[in-house]
Amino acid sequence: MSEKLLVPDIGEFEKVEVIELLVKPGDQINVNDPVVTIESDKSSVEIPSIISGKIESLNVKVGDKVSKGDLLLSIISSKERSLGKSIPADTESIIKQAELVLKNEKKQETTQQESTKENKKTIIQVTSKNDIDPLETQDWLESLSAVVEKDGNQRAHFLIKELINKAYREGANIPYTQHTPYINTIPPEAEVKSNGDQNIERRIRSLIRWNAAAMVVRANKKFPELGGHIGTFASAATLYDVGMNHFWRAKNNKFGGDLVYFQGHSAPGVYARAFLEGRLNEKQLDSFRQEVKPGGLSSYPHPWLMPKFWQFPTVSMGLGPMLAIYQARYMKYLINRGLIKDEGRKVWAFLGDGEMDEPESLGAIGLAAREKLDNLIFVVNCNLQRLDGPVRGNGKIIQELEGSFRGAGWNVIKVIWGSYWDSLIANDKTGHLVKVMNETVDGEYQAMKARDGTYVREKFFGKYPETQELVSSLSDKDIWRLNRGGHDPHKVYAAYDKASKNQGSPTVIIAKTIKGYGMGKTGESVNTTHQTKKLDVDDLMYYRDRFDVPLTDEQVKNIEYFKPDEKSPEIKYIKEKRMKLGGFLPERTTYSKPIKAPAKDIFGFMKVSTGEKEMSTTMALVRMFTNLLRDKNVSPRLVPIIPDEARTFGMEGFFQKIGIYAHEGQKYEPEDSAQLSSYREEKTGQVLEEGINEAGAMSSWIAAATSYTNHDIEMIPIYIFYSMFGFQRIGDLAWAGGDSQARGFLIGATAGRTTLAGEGLQHQDGHSHLIASTIPNCVSYDPTFHYELAVIFREGLRRMHEKNENIFYYITTMNENYSHPSIPKDKSCEEGILKGMYKIKEFNKFKKTKIQLLGSGTILREMMAAAEILQNDYQIDSEIWSVTSFNELRKDGMDVERYNLLNPDKEQKISFVEKCLGKTEGPIMAASDYMRMNSDQIRPYTNKSFYSLGTDGYGRSDTRKNLRKFFEVDKEHIVAYGLSVLAKEQLIASKYAKEAIKKYNIDGSKPMPTKL
């Protein structure tokens, strides 16, 4: 039976142009197959069929304007009609997920109950001066203890919750519980024990500690300027060792591997372990921080410098935590999209407590909880110190972090006290010990560890008679031995075990340690620990003795490394443990397959003129994506990333077409569900809609752009943002992206200081290309026309994703609508587009005076208009060059110049700029919608006179015309300045320039825009 397919609800748009027919009469189509593409002045979108069958007739043609309800085509239907658009929420999968969550919750409940059964000796003691009836308090507490004893923690928890609810309903003021007492989260009875050989592990750890310190001291003895850190790793050694021996699984041919973000300043410890594992040799350790000669060990984790070793750059504080969160989220994205298997891989991130002050460190923890990232574990090493002094001298960083993470919905595990404290805490019947623990601030805790047992007895235990009594039988030495949780392998193991098994939320382990642990008087727990990189002989002896390193005094004086024999139990143990966990860590490898670049003709439509039709390059880009989504190789690999700006860029069509990634699917019917571009969230959704979060979006981009190494699958991330909120906002992340050898596209949309007209000073970008140029492996372009964009984008796909070059692309697109010409016939045009410039037009009528006009982005069009005026009104000929990338031209220029200087006796090479312009006539005038420095970049690479125009100064809102006049990059200024340039070069009389300045009302007394 014949059925009719009508234009569906397309939102507020009417009379939208049909730009593409994707089917023809006689075609057999299925439900959801796209049939036509329509395009408004902002966005293009495909209309899918809601009927399957054979197409009988098409009722529209390209160029027709259609509105909701118009007839598109008739179909002889084969099956029953679908219920309009596909149902937004996949009910069945939601039920399945809900069942799974319930199952998990049940499982969690039973494991929690089991653990409480073992954990019967919980003491609940409160001491408060404000207690008006201590006996009554005691009654309540005993009742609670009885409940814990008889029915377990879970029951106690339930009763407390009920009491709180009741109190709330009765109007009582509910106590605010941001944190738990200052004790370990896991009680000793519930600790899972390690099956490792503790003695051997301690010996190994001691050797790693020694070698790590030795490499820093040796390097600085040779070259004091090299620097390095001992204190960070000294405090974190146990945290790393337990993970390395028991938890972190390496990547191999059977398993994708856990991903570990090592804290930047602990790099020496990671090298020292690799040394014992036989992965690095003594010579390499001796080249720590001497990276210029190949083979040196990088100061910090830098994949760019050690591409087979480091995976994640972390040393710029705050980036590690943020990147790790988005890495864990991206891992779930790949799993949910069916692109990788769910193997229970984890992302571990090691962070400093000082580092947690960075806004980026805590900025994304809400997302981690919301997305239920139970594949993510943070370990915050709370040595209570940062660089200058204590992190929270007057407060408690552990409690503060607990509050933040608990509030955000994380599973928090505090590892504060080591095993030596267990019996003291168990005997703390009056609760005074926990009270002192709660009351003591970090500044005091730090100071105590810089002193000795006598001091601790007096200052800490001496606070109350009850606590004094508690340690009366301990010697000062015993008191000094009371260890911190982060240095106790048992406590750390139990925490890691619990964290690894946690379901439904991310975990943070907050571990208390001592900065410079074992470094003695000069380096342990003192404010200067962070920068201690030299240890004198006494300190070294102390360090050796402290950790029983089997070195003679002589060897210590020589700061020798120590590596036991290959057949020693230590080396055998360390290797065995790693082999059991699948291999060594960290290690950077890639086994991903390249993606075949799409056929050239996929971009064919962008090489022909748009005729009368005007569009922006942003819209051309969206059109290009729509086409790319039809390429079966490329389509599934695209990861569009948008920080709440899809509609700004006309990309809302993607919501329906490929869906927005949402780990829970869509639990609601969207408000706009009847519309073609309705907001569709889906578990398998492809778009990463990041909300107003450029740093998060960039972190997602880095995760996807390094997918080829971390997940062995090549992906094509395309992050589209307001160009002003790109590099300027997330510059450090972009730098880390470069270091990570990211491959993907960054699209700076709404670019150009005068092109994004009305938005004003904070929005108008006149320098993002300059910032992009600071990143060595970033390739950037500022195209004007759709064919330039197509050529650039295709080459990007080829270079990065087919040829696997470790570069990334930054392309600016604009929101100014204009018509686009066909690609010039000249064969060398494509090469020019990619190298950075090509001749787009020539005016050669008068053959008297000539000027070379270089323009890029939208300002190229001002140049073209100016050239016409120069020709018609002033009889000046010109050649117009479209400069797609001043940055790329500069790179070529630098290369050529360097070659020439190094080879004075050889035939001198010619820069691409000079190849283009060398034999042309007349001076050069260049302009872009960016600061003059943008075009000035190529000034040294040509011998001709060179003048720049640009948009130096703060932007401001106004019309494009007024802005271009203000910044002096409109066609009138180009004409006037062009004439002036020719006069200065003595090619014409100066009166012409003067006349033009007058004619165009150019106010010569107006200050430089930079001063306005």
Ligand SMILES: Cc1ncc(C[n+]2csc(CCOP(=O)(O)OP(=O)(O)O)c2C)c(N)n1
């Ligand atoms: C963004 C950034 N700012 C400043 C620094 C300089 N810096 C290096 S380490 C450090 C102190 C780190 O303290 P913490 O995070 O507590 O680490 P740990 O105590 O474990 O060494 C500082 C300020 C940096 N690396 N990155």
Ligand SMILES: [Mg+2]
């Ligand atoms: Mg610290």
